[in-house]
Amino acid sequence: MDITAIQANLCAVRERMAAACRRAGRAPQEVRLIAVSKTVSADVIRLAYEAGQRCFGENRVQDLRQKVASLPADCEWHLIGHLQSNKARTAIDAAAWLQAIDSAALLHRLDQIAAQENRRPLILLQVNVSGESTKSGAAMAEAAALVAAARQCLHVECRGLMTMAPYGAPEAELRGIFGGLRRLRDQLQAESGQPLPELSMGMSGDFEIAIEEGATLVRVGTALFGERQYPVASA
Numbered sequence: 001m002d003i004t005a006i007q008a009n010l011c012a013v014r015e016r017m018a019a020a021c022r023r024a025g026r027a028p029q030e031v032r033l034i035a036v037s038k039t040v041s042a043d044v045i046r047l048a049y050e051a052g053q054r055c056f057g058e059n060r061v062q063d064l065r066q067k068v069a070s071l072p073a074d075c076e077w078h079l080i081g082h083l084q085s086n087k088a089r090t091a092i093d094a095a096a097w098l099q100a101i102d103s104a105a106l107l108h109r110l111d112q113i114a115a116q117e118n119r120r121p122l123i124l125l126q127v128n129v130s131g132e133s134t135k136s137g138a139a140m141a142e143a144a145a146l147v148a149a150a151r152q153c154l155h156v157e158c159r160g161l162m163t164m165a166p167y168g169a170p171e172a173e174l175r176g177i178f179g180g181l182r183r184l185r186d187q188l189q190a191e192s193g194q195p196l197p198e199l200s201m202g203m204s205g206d207f208e209i210a211i212e213e214g215a216t217l218v219r220v221g222t223a224l225f226g227e228r229q230y231p232v233a234s235a
């Protein structure tokens with residue numbers, strides 16, 4: 001991809017985000033675009049950077065670390081994939097946001113490491129709203145306990161919730177899932193007193209619906225960088 005193609009894709013996605021905000025009566029500044037750069041080379045990410053994009057998402061800690069090291073320091077990195085406890089230190093050092101936190105044990109581990117490293121990661125709790133067994137994330141019924149655990153942590157800051165919807169699900173189902181995350185957030189916020197301003201939901205195929213249902217962060221890869229080219233395992 002060249003810079004012209006990236007610029008055009010960024011413009012198109014931003015315009016679609018703005019249109020979804022208008023339909024929902026929301027201000028466009030309420031929703032931020034995370035460019036999901038997994039499998040995308042640092043050179044191509046740099047083109048997006050030159051086109052003005054600052055916020056990037058990676059789902060593997062190893063890739064995240066390499067890309068953080070090769071891009072300018074004013075990028076804002078989000079770990080959007082599941083985090084294993086043994087990679088927590090690397091993740092905290094590399095990313096400002098950890099979006100897929102789904103257990104109290106992991107929260108406490110992050111709190112400990114953040115204290116040692118003198119960092120303050122921003123956390124989103126991943127909730128499995130759809131109930132699909134293939135999706136990670138805490139069950140809806142566990143979310144209140146997770147918020148309570150996050151409130152005990154002094155060195156991580158819980159900012160809201162994240163979810164993934166089943167790929168290609170019908171619109172009514174997507175609205176149910178995204179609206180469900182928003183209602184869960186409203187309820188948790190009211191019950192706990194913990195402000196949970198961020199809702200990370202929506203990907204290339206469904207970010208407009210997610211914005212209409214209240215998303216504040218959308219995670220978009222394919223619509224910006226094209227279909228992902230996964231390395232082919234050699235025989």
Ligand SMILES: *Cc1c(COP(=O)(O)O)cnc(C)c1O
Pocket residue numbers: 036038059080081164202203204205219220221222223
């Ligand atoms: C890959 C990924 C995305 C982006 O998906 P696209 O369909 O390419 O936009 C968003 N969120 C998570 C957690 C991902 O792993």
